Amino acid sequence: MSVSERLHPGVNLGATDPESHEAAEEVVFGFWIFLMSDLVLFAVLFATYAAMSVQGIAGGPAPAEVFDLTAAFVETLLLLLSSFAFGFAMLAMKYRENARSVLAWLLATGVLGAAFVGMELHDYYVMITAHGAPPQASGFLSAYYLLTGTHALHVSSGLVWMVIMAVQIAVFGLNTAVKLRLMRLALFWHMLDVVWIGIFTFVYLFGVVS
Amino acid sequence: MNDETPAGMPASEYGSEFGERLSYLIGLVLALVLTGAAFTLVWMKLLTGGAALAVLGLLAFIQVLVHLRCFLHIDLARSHRDDLKLILFTALILLVMVSGTIWILYDQHLRMMP
Numbered sequence: 001m002s003v004s005e006r007l008h009p010g011v012n013l014g015a016t017d018p019e020s021h022e023a024a025e026e027v028v029f030g031f032w033i034f035l036m037s038d039l040v041l042f043a044v045l046f047a048t049y050a051a052m053s054v055q056g057i058a059g060g061p062a063p064a065e066v067f068d069l070t071a072a073f074v075e076t077l078l079l080l081l082s083s084f085a086f087g088f089a090m091l092a093m094k095y096r097e098n099a100r101s102v103l104a105w106l107l108a109t110g111v112l113g114a115a116f117v118g119m120e121l122h123d124y125y126v127m128i129t130a131h132g133a134p135p136q137a138s139g140f141l142s143a144y145y146l147l148t149g150t151h152a153l154h155v156s157s158g159l160v161w162m163v164i165m166a167v168q169i170a171v172f173g174l175n176t177a178v179k180l181r182l183m184r185l186a187l188f189w190h191m192l193d194v195v196w197i198g199i200f201t202f203v204y205l206f207g208v209v210s
Numbered sequence: 211m212n213d214e215t216p217a218g219m220p221a222s223e224y225g226s227e228f229g230e231r232l233s234y235l236i237g238l239v240l241a242l243v244l245t246g247a248a249f250t251l252v253w254m255k256l257l258t259g260g261a262a263l264a265v266l267g268l269l270a271f272i273q274v275l276v277h278l279r280c281f282l283h284i285d286l287a288r289s290h291r292d293d294l295k296l297i298l299f300t301a302l303i304l305l306v307m308v309s310g311t312i313w314i315l316y317d318q319h320l321r322m323m324p
Binding site for chain 2: 015077087
């Protein structure tokens with residue numbers, strides 16, 4: 001097995017750190033299995049939402065009346081840019097082992113992610129106060145808050161994880177354990193962006209079109 | 211696509227910082243274009259009804275592939291087939307669960323209409 005070979009999803013350390021590269025294969029693949037099972041959870045929530053958004057209006061507000069597409073678009077950009085920033089954090093870790101620039105990119109990622117969560121909470125606030133659309137109003141809204149809320153909760157735990165990793169980088173430096181944890185966090189973060197593609201398309205855009 | 215390196219991709223794509231940065235940048239630009247197209251479609255009301263849903267679904271599917279390829283670095287090379295198999299199997303499970311749920315619940319919905 002050569003060190004230049006790619007062993008797992010995400011950024012591979014390869015020849016820049018052969019020892020960590022070898023160690024990464026197993027743990028990253030294990031984490032990949034977790035991510036796939038997490039996707040199954042989201043799939044079930046998507047299926048519930050798909051059924052509820054058509055059949056579960058229950059005389060309450062319809063999707064097109066309560067969704068703010070502009071907000072959804074900005075949220076999409078925030079999450080996409082934050083995913084991109086994490087990619088550059090990983091490259092700074094791989095090629096330069098420069099803790100300072102890794103931390104700077106992580107900070108950018110975290111700020112964009114926090115802005116995303118903040119905007120979503122603001123969306124909820126507007127929906128509940130201005131549109132009279134709290135979770136208990138209809139099956140559609142219960143499913144909506146459950147699906148987007150689960151995603152927002154995932155993003156929030158990603159942010160907590162990011163803070164913990166920043167502390168670990170500061171305390172331990174970029175050793176093998178820290179690198180492997182960052183690689184898994186990167187996969188988690190990118191996967192949440194993939195789930196968001198489903199949410200902005202099947203929840204927001206579909207809701208406004210139909 | 212052959213087994214060593216995907217067609218049109220330089221062999222150094224994962225071996226140099228420039229190559230890897232380029233991969234993320236390409237991913238970002240493609241994702242922005244696809245997202246922009248999807249939202250423009252709805253904002254400008256370019257399509258309606260089933261056609262709009264179909265195009266939006268297709269755009270989302272392509273964007274997922276772009277993210278998997280450029281951000282998660284999943285490709286078709288032979289050295290890491292396990293990841294790909296896991297994704298394909300998960301996709302199968304997802305397809306069965308989501309389409310099955312929608313089918314059954316919609317059918318029941320129709321039967322329960324007054």
